[in-house]
Amino acid sequence: MSVLIQNGLVPVAEGYETTSIHLEGDRIVAISPDLQTADVCIDATDKLILPGFVNAHTHSPQIWQRGLIRPLPLELWLADVFDAASSSNLDELYWGAVSTAVETLLSGGTCIMDHVLLPWNQELEAAATVAQAYRDVGIRAFIAPLMMDEPFLAGLPRGRSRTSQPYPRSTADILALMESIIQQVHHPSTGIQVAVGPTGFHRCSDALLQGYAELSDRYNLCRHLHLLETQAQKLLAQEKYGESAVHHLQQLGFLDHRTTLAHAVWLDDRDLEILANAQSTVVHNPLSNLRLGSGIAPILKCRKAGVNVAFGCDGAASNDAQDLLEALKLGTILHTLTEPDYRHWLTPRQTVQMAALGGAKGVNLADQIGTLEVGKKADLVMYDLTNLSLLPRTDPIRSLILGRPTHVVEAVWVDGTQVVAKNQPLKIDRQTLHHHLLTHRQQGQQVQFQTIHQVEPHYRSLLPDFVQLDP
């Protein structure tokens, strides 16, 4: 079936132009103001058309912890998240992924990297469940099962010596389990891929990271992990390796052009050089970084050093929404704090490019998605410029990124299939989603937060080592 999106506004080098886009199957086959017919014609008058963004870091099961966790730094927040997550089941997992996918689509995203914590001893079935959710919604997705082989306290500076119990699963078992998940769930031709997803260097052995790199090479998988989200992690890297975590990951062979690194707040100049040379991608999650007090990722420095940047929402426990446009707004204006010369501040157009093409590069699909180009996959989003929240009409991209657009996503195509129309998902019933979230209502109020009491005294002993960030 061919689709003609007629007379839409697209950004060009200077300003915008009105044109039409012809889709055939999963591809963009023509872009021109002169296209006339197709099986289906869509009127895009007063619509802005952009390539879909990549939500390059989130944790879909955290939808169930939205609004649940107190303002706390990552290491203590994590203790609360662990307590809250213990009740996860496959039904929750499914609807958490559906909800995340729908929120991503309705805020301009067409692709998602889900760093998903799967229920213990149900990992295979759970990964298949999440994959099914994304297939049901119709979003492009990477499922990166979040795993580790070191216990909680080992992830804190001076915590390794206080860890008496080993992690309850061997490195070899984790790698074997991961390979089973790959064999069952990784189907690139359907738009659902598996990525290797160690939680980060802070709770993974070298053996696990190297095993993941080997799996990634063998199956051509993306690699995704947390990196230097907090000062505590930076201190830990010195303690664990006697060197920078980035350099250590490079030495292990973990950094390549398919590697996305969530957060990367505490990079130094040498780290930037290594990441640029490795062609790895930093995923900026500005909302989560502020909520958890992690700091400001050096995005302007990344760009200057030639490090690719993408955007993510992070999970709903650390950013209690999954709205990419909100992350893009903050990720645009936040960096004025780090740079007095306004000529280096991010423009909304640069942000759009990072969110689309930067994300596509990160997940190794830059030849397929991330721009509106003939021959590329039809992953695109149509925004309604007559929506009250985007009025009056001035500069559409500036209003979209710097405003507070609400219900502006008129239509979305993923892989050539329309999956959103009139701001509603087409392949999933939003009322059913609403019902599942609504009936879950009382669970949150019953969580007993206990783990934090074990972690907090140790964490507090670290505070004097943290540099005050006061401007």
Add this chain to the structure above:
Amino acid sequence: MSVLIQNGLVPVAEGYETTSIHLEGDRIVAISPDLQTADVCIDATDKLILPGFVNAHTHSPQIWQRGLIRPLPLELWLADVFDAASSSNLDELYWGAVSTAVETLLSGGTCIMDHVLLPWNQELEAAATVAQAYRDVGIRAFIAPLMMDEPFLAGLPRGRSRTSQPYPRSTADILALMESIIQQVHHPSTGIQVAVGPTGFHRCSDALLQGYAELSDRYNLCRHLHLLETQAQKLLAQEKYGESAVHHLQQLGFLDHRTTLAHAVWLDDRDLEILANAQSTVVHNPLSNLRLGSGIAPILKCRKAGVNVAFGCDGAASNDAQDLLEALKLGTILHTLTEPDYRHWLTPRQTVQMAALGGAKGVNLADQIGTLEVGKKADLVMYDLTNLSLLPRTDPIRSLILGRPTHVVEAVWVDGTQVVAKNQPLKIDRQTLHHHLLTHRQQGQQVQFQTIHQVEPHYRSLLPDFVQLDP
């Protein structure tokens, strides 16, 4: 007419309780779970009820510049705003105020401080027009005509010597004009007040500020002005006064308990002490401050020093939305950057209190609004907790402040009158508002930005004097 809002959720010291609220005329006359009858009963099951917030700093005519201005620091941004604003007329002024009021109501605000730039030589009629807009929407409002008696360049360090032309209106004429506006527009009993609104010390003479203080005393008016929004202004204060701007304002008698100071980013410890003693209010506009690269207002230090804090959206030219909940989210999470000890981070409940009671104190109405209390004015907002963006149900205030609530304001009462129902303004037709914003569509693209070329070389010469804020 009496109204009973039945079985709503309200925050109490520990958690929440379900209760009913009885309104009679403009007042809350009872709060109790046992109330049974009234002329009108409203079912508030699954609704959260909070006191209305105060949007304590905005510029309503800037609605027309939403999305129009490039990322620039305040001083250069202002040059673009001046060029863009030159076409303002009374019809635009009216619909700009209506739009600002509606967005404020639909994001939890019931009161607005409009630091409004009125068209030259139409000030009286224009102020009346803005007042009419607020009366038509039904929001409580303070109209603070933005005035100055020094030319543009005088507001920049080393700019005074480059200013050849005096300001084209005398200080005496400005004060006389202001008094006419007060006499015509200031009607506290209708919920519409006038406030004195000098733009700030940076473009006002001592005579103007003292004249305003005298008018404020004579008519019991609030005082509102910009304060130390940028580093440039801090440098200017040293140059202009040889001392802190805050100390100078205190010496002039401008600081009192009715004074709200927008931004106050560049305060030092002594300034905080002066503001606490004067019982003046800092208005935090975090979105605008990031977009313009102004820095982070020291809100945690304000609280510690006993300085009252309120929240504002600022105008749509520097925060391309007028959503108070968005400002509250950023204003909650931003301050983790300034404080490594998480025990001092803001909680969503503290934010709600600042936005409601803090705002009420700022506009000298703490005895009337800002809390849900018997005897106070019925300025309250009912949020729908079954809205998809607030699900699953966990902690309602945390979800409201840290999430991305969309269309959650179910009902609003101002002065006892219901002005919003089912997320729609009741007293104004939203379709008509939409029509006015839509038909204005092409104006923005025709603006010629010229003034910036005169200002930019001078501004750039100041950059080396600015401290790098890099974390």
